Amino acid sequence: MSHTSVLRFGLILAAALVLLAGLATFAIYQSRPQAQPAQEEFGKPVMAAQIEFLAEAMQRSAARIAAHPQTLACFAGAAPEVCQAQAANLYALNQDATVLFVTDGQRQLLPGFLPGDARRLLASNAGRGGTGATATATFNLSLSHPVVDSDGKRLGVVIVEQSVPQLQALFDTLPLPDAAAYAELQQSLPGDASVVLMRRGNQAIKRHAQPTQIALAGTPWQIAVWRPVTPVVESVAPYALGWLVASLVIAILVMATVLAVRNRVSDNLRMLVKFTNDLRQQRLRTHYPVSLAEFQTPLETMQKLGRVMLGRQKEATSLARIDHLSQVNNRRSFDEKQKELFASLKDGWSHSLLILDIDNFKQVNDTFGHEAGDQLIIKFGNALKACLRNSDFIARLGGDEFCVLFPYTPLDRAQELAERLRANMPESVELIPGVTQKLSWSGGLSEYSRDDKEENEALARADAALLEAKRGGRNATRIRAAA
Incomplete structure (x- = not known):
């Protein structure tokens, strides 16, 4: 049969809690906020909004x-004075823009001359009714719009071109996701x-990451943003470290608890062993302290049973030392008491003993039967028992022979006690209905001596x-x- 210790249970519990902490850490890692594209994370940059x-x-x-x-009218008649008048009006309204018909x-x-970019814009819109946009390297923005007469016939295009001198300043205000990010302002080509x-930030990360494109509506420009890619190890490391710290704390707490419980259980078990030893030696203490409530009730039950058992043992021991007929001590008790008194002689104490025989006991038995005897x-x-002191030891040695031990009593004092006993004894006793017997006894008195070699020598002298x-x-x- 295999045995499992409290420490092993603690290790199993700690392993289970560490595994649970690992699962919780993994769940937290999976539910962490994911990196959003620059446009979604920061919304439309101010630069893009202004350019758009x-x-x-x-x-x-x-x-x-x-x-x-x-x-x-200019497109329909192509009259120079009409076109020049419209050009003057447009210039007066916006001197920063160039307008071409x-x-x-x-x-x-x-x-005026038709700029090269305007020609490309014109070429890209030739044969189409839509609008278009282009830009130059000097950050000029050109936009076109078709001119249609009242019948829906396309007559040409109006091209508006305007410089964007603050583009560099706007690009410098572009917020980057972090210090290691990189951004470019790009212009689309055919x-x-x-x-x-334009460019900003750490260009080296272009080799390791994919850009997020932010289109600038109505222009040929777009913003490309590269964010540094965090290695998996670096992203997992904080969570793994947290799990390791949590595992260490769990292990320390569980093992400390297990050791404390094991020590308390051991202390309580030792108290149970002490109770068992006391019970074996036929003695019980008033209190057996235990620290765990789980041991308190069983121990109280064991104490109650132990007291009952001890009482019965003492009763049985007492009965084994008492003569069943006369209800005084028997020969075994006498021998033990005599041995105890004999051992104390070396300390200077004096002890005496008196042997008594009932007179005419055999005649009573033969005449009136054993019941009367x-x-x-x-x-x-x-x-x-009625006539002697409580300190005197009375025993029946067998038959009608009794013995009285006078502890710590010299021979002369024992003689006085023997005479008082004879004087106080009743003259007669009723044995059976109608039969009364005169009560008398013969005695032999002696004293234990330090010169005795054997404890029974005083008994032999008394006999x-x-x-x-x-x-x-x-x-x-x-x-x-x-x-």
Whole structure:
């Protein structure tokens, strides 16, 4: 049968809690906020909003110019004075913008040269009714809008071109997600090509990350933002460290608790062992302190059972030392008491003993039967207990022979006690209905001596004295002192 210790249970509990902490840490790691693209994280940058606002304003301006009656008149008649008058009006309204009127045949109606980017813009819108936008490396923004007459026929396009000198300052205000990020202002070229107009940040991260594109509506520009890619190890490291710290704390707390419980259980078990030893030695203490409530009730129950058992053991021991008939001590008890007194002689104490025989006991048995004889022994034992001191030790040695030990009593004092006993004994006792017997006894008195080699030598002297009393006519006490 395998045995599992409290420490092993603690290790299993600690392992389970550490595993649970690992699962909780993994769940927290999985639910962490994910890195958002720059545009979603920061919204539309101020720079983008301002440029888009400018492009939208230029687009509305181009639309209003294209729909103006004087513009339609310029395109319809191509009269120089009409076109020049409209150009003067537009210049007066916005001196920062350049406005071009170009027919579908790419004929320029307003004076001035047609910029190269404007030509590309015009070419990209040729044969189409839409609008377009382009820009130059000097950060000029050009927008076009078709000119349509009242019949829906396309006459040409209006091109509005305006410088954006604050573009660099706007780009410098672009917020980067973190210090290691990198951003570019790009301009789209025909096809999928693009050119970088401005850049900010750590360009080295372009090799390790994909950009987030932020389009600038109404312009050929876009913002590309690169964020540094955090290695998996670095992203996991804080969570792993947290799990390790939590695991260490759990292990320390669990093991400290387990050791404390184990020590308390051991202390309580030792108290139970002490209780068992006390019970084996037939003694119980009033209190057995335990620190765990789980041990308190069982121990109290064991104490109650132990007291009952101890009481019965003492009762059985007492019965084993008491003569069943006379209810005084038996020969075994006498031997133990005599041994105890004999051992104390070396300390200077004096002890005496008196052997008694009931006179005419055999005649009572033969005449009235054993029942009467038993009653005589019982009545004689009761008389001895009534007439002697509580400190005197009374024993029945066998048959009708009794012995009285006088502890710490010299021989002369024991002689006085023997005479007082004879004087106080009843003259007769009733044995059975109608039968009364005169109560008399013969005695032999002696004293234990430090010169005795054996503890029974004083008993032998008393027995010899008793024999002298019987031979001398009974109902007397003889004394034999040590030589």
